Amino acid sequence: MFxxxxxGVTEQQVREHAAAGACTPRQIASASGAxxxxxxxxxxxxxxxxxxxxxxxxxxxxxxxxxxxxxxxxPESVIPGLPSAPSSRPLPLAA
Numbered sequence: 744m745f746x747x748x749x750x751g752v753t754e755q756q757v758r759e760h761a762a763a764g765a766c767t768p769r770q771i772a773s774a775s776g777a778x779x780x781x782x783x784x785x786x787x788x789x790x791x792x793x794x795x796x797x798x799x800x801x802x803x804x805x806x807x808x809x810x811x812x813x814x815x816x817x818p819e820s821v822i823p824g825l826p827s828a829p830s831s832r833p834l835p836l837a838a
Contacts, residue, residue, distance in 0.1 A: 746777060746791070747776070747777035747780075748784070749776075752777040752784075756775060757775070760775060761792055768785050771792070
């Protein structure tokens with residue numbers, strides 16, 4: 744069953760990313776793009792993760808390696824307001 748219609752992410756894919764160590768909706772979003780467009784699937788992702796995300800020792804390394812090879816858009820390209828690289832322009836001063 745599809746969890747994210749925007750990116751075609753299935754419940755099984757969310758579970759696979761969770762098994763690889765992605766235990767938060769943000770980590771699932773980084774791995775698959777799910778939850779980064781319209782956001783209507785975020786509660787469903789939270790529900791899937793809430794039913795048992797394996798916590799393993801050293802899971803941070805597992806998440807990093809899982810996300811490094813993950814297909815999908817980068818968080819910088821899909822999260823509004825997140826700059827892709829530091830800007831050399833000065834920030835505008837508030838009036």
